[in-house]
Amino acid sequence: MLSYEPDETIAHRLDPRSKLAVQIGFAATALAHTSLPALVVLSAVTGVVLAAARVRLLETLYAYRFALVVLAIAPLVAAVTFGSPWIDVEDGLTSLRASYRVLLILLVSAAYVRSTPVRHSRSAIQRTIPGKPGQMLGIGVALVFRFLPVLRGDLRTIREAMAVRLGTERGALERLSTIGLLGLTRAFERADRLSLALQARCFAWNPTLPPLSFSRVDYPILAFAVVLALSALL
Numbered sequence: 001m002l003s004y005e006p007d008e009t010i011a012h013r014l015d016p017r018s019k020l021a022v023q024i025g026f027a028a029t030a031l032a033h034t035s036l037p038a039l040v041v042l043s044a045v046t047g048v049v050l051a052a053a054r055v056r057l058l059e060t061l062y063a064y065r066f067a068l069v070v071l072a073i074a075p076l077v078a079a080v081t082f083g084s085p086w087i088d089v090e091d092g093l094t095s096l097r098a099s100y101r102v103l104l105i106l107l108v109s110a111a112y113v114r115s116t117p118v119r120h121s122r123s124a125i126q127r128t129i130p131g132k133p134g135q136m137l138g139i140g141v142a143l144v145f146r147f148l149p150v151l152r153g154d155l156r157t158i159r160e161a162m163a164v165r166l167g168t169e170r171g172a173l174e175r176l177s178t179i180g181l182l183g184l185t186r187a188f189e190r191a192d193r194l195s196l197a198l199q200a201r202c203f204a205w206n207p208t209l210p211p212l213s214f215s216r217v218d219y220p221i222l223a224f225a226v227v228l229a230l231s232a233l234l
Contacts, residue, residue, distance in 0.1 A: 002063050002113045003149060010217070011053035011115035016124035018218040018225070019112050022049075025228030026108050030101040032232035039100060046104045053111035060110045067106065071099035118145045123209035147190070154186040155179065 006012070011019065026049075030042055050057060061068065079092030122138040129137060158179055162168070167175060214222075 002060065002110050003145075004117050005114050007054060007115070009052060009054050009115060011049075011111060013215070013217060014115070014221060015212055015214050015218045016116050016120045017128060017212065018214070018221040019116060020124060020128075021222055021225035022228065023108055023112055025225040025232075027105050028232040029228045030105055034094075034097055034101070039097065042101070042104050046107050049108050049111045053115040055107070055111050055114055057107075060107060063110070064103075064106055068103070071103055074099050113145075117210075118142050119210055120212070121145065123212055126209065127212060143194075147194070150190060151183070151187055154190070155183050158182045158186070 026042075026045065029038075033039075033042070049055075050060075075092045075096040078095035079087050079089065081088050081091075119142070122142040125141060126134045126138040128134065162175065162178065167178070170178075
């Protein structure tokens with residue numbers, strides 16, 4: 001599971017607002033440009049971003065394995081037609097390019113997750129979006145980053161326990177229903193415990209968040225984010 005890892009890379013030293021700006025600009029550019037030269041340039045940018053955060057490509061692709069299955073199936077489904085010629089290569093290639101652009105966006109987001117603590121992400125959101133909307137969004141992002149790995153760990157524990165008890169010998173539908181029911185039960189239990197823990201710690205809407213400040217390294221990154229966003233309009 002992708003999560004923050006302390007390090008001394010360039011990406012770790014950047015202000016989270018700069019990294020969020022690059023993500024937004026990159027996503028806008030990737031969705032706006034579909035030509036092959038544009039994909040080559042975006043791939044090169046993605047490689048630089050991954051290197052700046054020291055993201056291990058194979059481990060990241062494995063973490064996104066379920067999303068990769070969907071992205072791989074989408075072009076095949078798009079190419080199939082009901083009637084002659086049965087396979088539309090052009091539609092398949094269009095969907096393949098779209099899937100590849102989504103993959104690049106996921107890889108760039110992985111660099112952000114690896115190089116940014118959860119508290120810094122929340123601080124960046126709340127300082128950028130004023131008022132209660134920013135607080136709600138910041139809290140939501142923080143809880144997702146902390147809660148999702150726990151839920152995935154619960155599902156992995158359930159699957160391993162089923163395998164030990166020869167649950168793999170059951171039918172696929174029975175296995176899915178059992179994992180789904182137990183997973184939902186664990187999720188609700190975790191939510192209740194989280195609510196109680198927040199009350200016990202006197203949860204505050206506006207806690208003391210870590211200070212953020214732009215350094216000289218951030219300004220070229222912000223300029224690059226602006227260029228990416230503007231390139232989506234070309």
